[in-house]
Amino acid sequence: MASSLSLASSPSSSMTVRSCSFFSHPPKLKLPAESVCPSPCATEPQRTVRPTSTRSQACVSFWFSSRRGLLSTTTTLPFLLQLSKFVEGSFPANASELNPNIYTNIKQEIRKVVSKAKAAGVLRLVFHDAGTFEIEGNSGGMNGSIIYELDRPENAGLKKSLKVLEKAKTELDTQQQVSWADMIAVAGAEAVSICGGPTIDVMLGRLDSMEPDPPGRLPEESLDASALKQSFQKKGLSTQELVALSGAHTLGGKGFGNPNVFDNSYYKILLEKPWSSAGMSSMIGLPSDRALAEDDECLRWIKAYAIDQNLFFEDFKGAYTKLVNSGARWRSL
Ligand code: HEM
Numbered sequence: 001m002a003s004s005l006s007l008a009s010s011p012s013s014s015m016t017v018r019s020c021s022f023f024s025h026p027p028k029l030k031l032p033a034e035s036v037c038p039s040p041c042a043t044e045p046q047r048t049v050r051p052t053s054t055r056s057q058a059c060v061s062f063w064f065s066s067r068r069g070l071l072s073t074t075t076t077l078p079f080l081l082q083l084s085k086f087v088e089g090s091f092p093a094n095a096s097e098l099n100p101n102i103y104t105n106i107k108q109e110i111r112k113v114v115s116k117a118k119a120a121g122v123l124r125l126v127f128h129d130a131g132t133f134e135i136e137g138n139s140g141g142m143n144g145s146i147i148y149e150l151d152r153p154e155n156a157g158l159k160k161s162l163k164v165l166e167k168a169k170t171e172l173d174t175q176q177q178v179s180w181a182d183m184i185a186v187a188g189a190e191a192v193s194i195c196g197g198p199t200i201d202v203m204l205g206r207l208d209s210m211e212p213d214p215p216g217r218l219p220e221e222s223l224d225a226s227a228l229k230q231s232f233q234k235k236g237l238s239t240q241e242l243v244a245l246s247g248a249h250t251l252g253g254k255g256f257g258n259p260n261v262f263d264n265s266y267y268k269i270l271l272e273k274p275w276s277s278a279g280m281s282s283m284i285g286l287p288s289d290r291a292l293a294e295d296d297e298c299l300r301w302i303k304a305y306a307i308d309q310n311l312f313f314e315d316f317k318g319a320y321t322k323l324v325n326s327g328a329r330w331r332s333l
Helices: 077-085 098-113 116-130 159-173 180-194 225-234 239-250 265-272 277-285 287-293 297-308 310-325
Strands: 058-061 072-075
Touching: 072 098, 098 159, 098 180, 098 225, 116 180, 116 239, 116 310, 159 180, 180 297, 225 239, 225 287, 225 310, 239 287, 239 297, 265 287, 265 297, 277 310, 287 297, 297 310
Parallel strands: none
Antiparallel strands: 058 072
């Protein structure tokens, strides 16, 4: 089946929600009965540094986030309720359990096109596709609709990152159809890993939308911390997740350490507040990054991540997984 997408194409021209030829051997999925952590919070790793005031208390093992490892994921109840709607009648697939070749192929093709230099743009794509999600109305999210939204001012510069992925997608689609939503979700995870960050396993099976998401849902860089928190809250993301995900800005040219290395430099540099001094240092960071360092609740997380990179990696993984599942509609198995 022809699969190459013109990025400039209109929604009606080439995007279709395709039936699944993807999973020829449906796995024995354990259904939501398994989702509640049998011993609440018993699986939560003990951490030496962890601000407690904002951490969500609900301990839930998402059956869809990793059945093999039953990863414990803390989340908010509203988000869970929304997720139960998303998966009604269809179930995301644990990529590594279905047909390991599919996931391996996708990662391999992505690694052929995503270099360290291109990683930042690819990771940014994830937020700009998934970040349109809103709990209220259960709309937007990780659905590939970014391909229709490239002319929006907030998406300036992302066309070239999508072009990078299009090459890999075209190749993959000759073997099996992969949605844009899956491509972008996996590519962001690979981008992080290529730059030395954590390995993040991503579920497969997202369906692509056939139209753009509502505009105006991505936070503007001029927002203060309270508005940023509110914006993330509407997406089901906590303050801790806001701070962890913002650590993605360690990649790219905003002055947080090596632009091609994913580490906790972002937090270390935020604590130094280099923008307070004159000269080139005053150029470091976006207003939204600086705003986080002015907020007590965010500052606790910034300090925690600045002194413990493993904690940052672990929390980034959890928040990233939640982000790429936000608003996703899944193929029926
Ligand atoms: C907290 C709210 C956020 C705001 C206001 C924001 C805004 C921005 C802006 C204005 C840029 C600069 C774009 C440019 O250079 O033209 C940027 C870059 C970037 N953003 Fe964000 N962002 C946010 C959260 C995120 C999240 C959650 C992620 C991913 C998980 C992310 C990933 C990136 C990356 C990787 C870059 C560097 C791109 C490059 O250099 O090519 N951002 N962001």
